[in-house]
Amino acid sequence: MSHPTPHPRLAWLRRHIRTGRGVAFGTTVLAVALLLVALVLPDQPDHLTPKAFVRLPAEGILLAALLLALPARMRRAGAVAGGVLIGLLVLLKCLDLGFYSVLYRPFDLVLDWGLLGSAADYLRETSGRTGELATIAGVVLLAVAVLGLITGATVRLTTLMVRHRARSVRGTLALGTAWVTCVVLGLHSAGQPVAATLDADLLGDRAHQVRASLADARIFRRQAAVDAFAHTPADRLLTGLRGKDVLFTFVESYGRSAIEDPAMAPRIDAVLKESTASLKAAGFQARSGWLRSPVTGGGSWLAHSTFLSGLWISNQQRFRSLTSSDRTTLTGSFRRTGAWRSVGVVPGVLVAWPEGRFFGLDHIYDGHHLGYHGPDFGWSQVPDQFTLETFRREEFGKAGRGPLMAEIILTSSHYPWAPVPRMTDWAKLGDGSVFQQIRREGKSQEEVWKSPESVRAEYRASIEYSLHSLVGFLQRYGDRNTVLVFLGDHQPVPTVTANSPRKDVPVTIVAHDPTVLDRISGWGWTEGLKPAPDAPVWPMDAFRDRFLTAYGPQPGR
Secondary structure (H helix, E strand, O other): OOOOOOOOOHHHHHHHHHHHHHHHHHHHHHHHHHHHHHOHHHHHHHOOHHHHHOOHHHHHHHHHHHHOOOOOHHHHHHHHHHHHHHHHHHHHHHHHHHHHHHHHOOOOOOOOHHHHHHHHHHHHHHHHHHHHHHHHHHHHHHHHHHHHHHHHHHHHHHHHHHHHHHHHHHHHHHHHHHHHHHHOOOOEEEEEEEEEEEEHHHHHHHHHHHHHHHHHHHHHHHOOOOOOOOOOHHOOOHHHOOEEEEEEEOOOOOOHHHHOOOOHHHHHHHHHHHHHHHEEEEEEEEEEEEEEEEEOOHHHHHHEEEEEOOOOOOOHHHHHHHHHOOOOOOOHHHHHHOOOEEOOOOOOOOOOHHHHHOOOEEEEEEEOOOOOOOOEEEOOOOOOHHHHHHHHHHHHHOOOOOOOEEEEEEEEOOOOOOOOOOOOOOOOOOOOOOOHHHHOOOHHOOOOOOOHHHHHHHHHHHHHHHHHEEEEEEEEHHOOOEEEEEEEEEEOOOHHOOOOOOEEEEEEEOOOOOOHHHHHHHHOEEEEEOOOOOOOEEHHHHHHHHHHOOOOOOOOO
């Protein structure tokens, strides 16, 4: 018995219906997956594991129940609002992931917007204006896509739930019962509770953070009103250092991990021991301790201003308030005496820097005025050795000059440590062209960041280079009247520190004249360039007052 051949249009229609059903089913599965990922997405990189997504989100279950309960005329608006809120929370969690990766803390909704501008500046300096604009455009498009896709997914699933209302109600009740059961039994997966309330917890934490951040300006004004040295006569400031050249030098990202992490400590320890011995042979002695920085991973200017002002500058709002005030800074105190010429050597500054006057600097050598014509090394525009040699040529080595106070920023150990410069003959530095070959032989960022072990190795090499540059400068050009204070500004990024919560950085004072170190004999610091593990740890904002006190008029003198 023969079967009739189906009409071509009927066969096409059947195929079209099957295809449409397949597309609809696939779209629904993608919508469910997208919402699940959005609701359970962690906000910290070390929680970003496959098991983190095997959880029941309370927010999703409650949203489903709410949308089913809403009147029909309000349901679509509720779905759109819910989708937008989830999308915004996803964007906030993405910001948190970025901030935890670099600064080891979440994004501050009140105080951190200015740091996004700093991130754009970093992109421009490392990738050029085109790279900066392309990245910003990509981020904006991605943010719009996230909001659109999550909102669309929420609306689609709401429509399906209403269409199959009875089954949706039973499914929502079953999921709610499962969530409560997981809570009662305390079920966990990979150390995280299976019954998740991640977004609710995130909103609660942010509400507390916003209240604290809004109150921060008032708290800071109260703290800044107290200044023990605001009215100290100029002739009573820094009397113990008169006639000395005092160099305050920040070594980028030189943190406690460089000295104590097993992967880096042996090499850094060898450099510090060798340098201590070579300086001792040249007549120099050193004492070292620890300071707790207000930041970690980045935000060097906040650490610099904390160290120099004696105030805890942990965010951009505080920094702006400080630099618009008349606060007495450590560097400004030298200028106030009239006994020193004060200079700043800041190779990382490539734009106008009006803050330099606030910090009491008579003259500033920024990245455009160091006479460097060699290649950059990642973010660092000028190798540390060349920075120090320029300071010698322009200021330190001039005949017949008076005492100098200098703030010097060394940037070669700045993220991303690719490539890292190496030491060369001081006499052959010239205009910096000698670094071209060193740059070509260095590793690319892609090579360095292929593994955490490689990142730590190059970070360690950059710290070695910075220490060799600084100690080499002191050996070559220092004399009896040279006093060097050098310290790290903050710990490096969590990839290097293995997420260590410590914010300590080493600080060292080196001097040829023994009376300089005699004045800090009561500080409990360690002899040499390496602070002992149990050496005192001071908050960085305590240094200004301790230093000015130690080197001011002494009883009986």
